[in-house]
Amino acid sequence: MSNSHLLLLSGFPRAPLQNGIGRYVPQLKRMTIKFCKSSGDSKGTREFIESKLVDFAKENPGTVVYVKPRRHRAPCVQAEYLNGEEHHISLHNMSLEETTKWINLLPMRSGRPTNLRLRKYWHTDSPSIQGVWSPFTNRDPALNLAQFPMEEFSKRKNLTKTATEIILERWQEQKEKDSTAPVQEKTTS
Amino acid sequence: MTSRLSALPVLFVRLQRPCPLVQNRGFKRWLRPTLQTLKKRKERMDPEPLPRRSSFTDWNYKSELFAFGKRLGEDLNLDVLRTAVTTREFVLNEIDQQKAVGIEIDIQMNDNSKMILEGSEIINNYSLNFLRSAFPKLPEEGVIAVQTYLTCEENLSTLAKNLGVADLMLTPEHPVEAVTLSNGFKALVAAISESSGIERANLFVRDFVMTQLVGKNINELWEVNDPLNLLSSILQRDGKQPFEPRIVAETGRNTILANYQVGLYVNKELIGLGCGESIKIATEVAARDALRELFDTTESMKPVNFDVESLPQTFANFSIQDWSSKNVEKLMKSSR
Numbered sequence: 472m473s474n475s476h477l478l479l480l481s482g483f484p485r486a487p488l489q490n491g492i493g494r495y496v497p498q499l500k501r502m503t504i505k506f507c508k509s510s511g512d513s514k515g516t517r518e519f520i521e522s523k524l525v526d527f528a529k530e531n532p533g534t535v536v537y538v539k540p541r542r543h544r545a546p547c548v549q550a551e552y553l554n555g556e557e558h559h560i561s562l563h564n565m566s567l568e569e570t571t572k573w574i575n576l577l578p579m580r581s582g583r584p585t586n587l588r589l590r591k592y593w594h595t596d597s598p599s600i601q602g603v604w605s606p607f608t609n610r611d612p613a614l615n616l617a618q619f620p621m622e623e624f625s626k627r628k629n630l631t632k633t634a635t636e637i638i639l640e641r642w643q644e645q646k647e648k649d650s651t652a653p654v655q656e657k658t659t660s
Numbered sequence: 661m662t663s664r665l666s667a668l669p670v671l672f673v674r675l676q677r678p679c680p681l682v683q684n685r686g687f688k689r690w691l692r693p694t695l696q697t698l699k700k701r702k703e704r705m706d707p708e709p710l711p712r713r714s715s716f717t718d719w720n721y722k723s724e725l726f727a728f729g730k731r732l733g734e735d736l737n738l739d740v741l742r743t744a745v746t747t748r749e750f751v752l753n754e755i756d757q758q759k760a761v762g763i764e765i766d767i768q769m770n771d772n773s774k775m776i777l778e779g780s781e782i783i784n785n786y787s788l789n790f791l792r793s794a795f796p797k798l799p800e801e802g803v804i805a806v807q808t809y810l811t812c813e814e815n816l817s818t819l820a821k822n823l824g825v826a827d828l829m830l831t832p833e834h835p836v837e838a839v840t841l842s843n844g845f846k847a848l849v850a851a852i853s854e855s856s857g858i859e860r861a862n863l864f865v866r867d868f869v870m871t872q873l874v875g876k877n878i879n880e881l882w883e884v885n886d887p888l889n890l891l892s893s894i895l896q897r898d899g900k901q902p903f904e905p906r907i908v909a910e911t912g913r914n915t916i917l918a919n920y921q922v923g924l925y926v927n928k929e930l931i932g933l934g935c936g937e938s939i940k941i942a943t944e945v946a947a948r949d950a951l952r953e954l955f956d957t958t959e960s961m962k963p964v965n966f967d968v969e970s971l972p973q974t975f976a977n978f979s980i981q982d983w984s985s986k987n988v989e990k991l992m993k994s995s996r
Binding site: 487492493533535537539554597602605607615 | 718720727733822824908919960966
């Protein structure tokens with residue numbers, strides 16, 4: 472992430488008005504296609520208007536589509552969303568296929584500002600199932616009756632054996648062996 | 661002073677050379693002061709009024725109304741919808757304008773003042789019914805607090821704005837105020853009821869108003885004032901022993917970060933658990949926890965089911981004054 476991203480708006484993906492829980496409301500309310508009737512850079516846009524625009528409007532009855540010819544200016548499409556956002560896409564020198572792809576993108580968007588940096592690609596209202604942590608979460612109830620200071624808690628944990636202890640242990644083992652060995656000898660003889 | 665000095669040599673040059681129209685390349689030193697002056701003049705003037713969307717060339721009111729109905733998935737009568745978004749002030753304004761021009765007054769426009777009342781009634785009835793069947797154990801005071809939150813002006817105006825009612829409103833004020841928007845939403849519900857029946861209007865309220873409950877904590881919308889007294893009176897009505905608060909755990913006594921965990925016990929059975937910086941606060945929090953358990957509004961409760969087609973006409977839930985778990989169980993059994 473470069474430094475310029477620090478100044479971007481940031482947020483989480485949220486559906487406007489809990490969209491989809493009750494019923495789905497398409498968020499694109501208005502679309503204006505601006506193009507020129509004569510110049511070459513509007514060719515793809517003109518073809519789109521001739522061949523695909525009516526089908527687009529039929530598929531998206533919740534969107535009002537306006538077509539606005541203007542002389543010798545580059546074509547573009549302006550989309551207005553229910554949250555008040557406006558998106559512009561330039562259609563300059565685009566072929567029919569490209570134009571179709573870009574225009575079909577518009578009804579799929581929620582109108583979220585395009586410059587919003589998503590902090591995460593998911594969002595949840597209840598991030599913790601067990602609830603807010605407190606010092607008493609998952610605490611051993613036996614501690615309620617404990618009297619402090621407790622010797623058990625003063626001990627060091629995970630101690631490895633010292634060299635002295637190992638030698639003492641071995642000496643003890645040896646001693647036990649020696650004490651049992653003569654008895655065995657006696658029984659055999 | 662400087663301008664005078666700078667003007668002099670120019671005059672001199674012009675007199676010297678009679679054909680001066682030569683394009684000059686280089687730093688445009690006039691650009692910055694010009695822009696500065698323009699900006700200052702703009703700042704001195706009043707702020708420019710926001711243009712109305714309906715004043716743009718790409719605007720067709722009939723298409724907008726049609727698309728609005730389709731967007732909501734409703735089969736709306738366009739004349740009724742038009743009435744629903746027309747305010748009383750707009751009609752009066754039109755009459756005044758016609759008078760001023762001198763045209764014979766011939767306005768066949770209805771305004772939404774009647775529809776606002778109808779829609780408001782539909783919204784209130786359905787939301788009460790919905791909340792009572794979604795939270796059968798919540799006292800009536802809580803149900804009304806949640807309903808007041810859902811149908812408040814702020815909430816309804818946000819809904820209206822995000823459904824695109826603001827652009828369609830026929831009203832002299834601009835930008836449209838929150839009251840007008842919330843009234844517009846109420847009138848819209850009435851319009852749906854008039855075009856396709858009360859069932860569709862109820863479903864509309866469910867899908868847009870009631871779903872605003874998602875992610876909201878009911879206990880934040882309704883606050884119990886005296887939880888300890890309320891809990892003890894409920895226990896008394898249920899014929900149970902009074903609760904006994906006991907410290908379950910504590911840390912940092914006599915420090916500024918002291919924390920106590922208090923449990924409320926009835927007959928050696930834990931009914932509520934709460935933490936706080938003092939024993940008194942922790943006891944109160946524990947009482948709130950016990951009440952949440954009784955009213956079935958715990959944090960781990962199941963999410964509200966919005967997938968209900970029709971609701972039975974429900975009666976009011978028990979009020980706080982005569983709420984007891986025995987009564988509520990009986991009521992829930994009889995309603996099933």
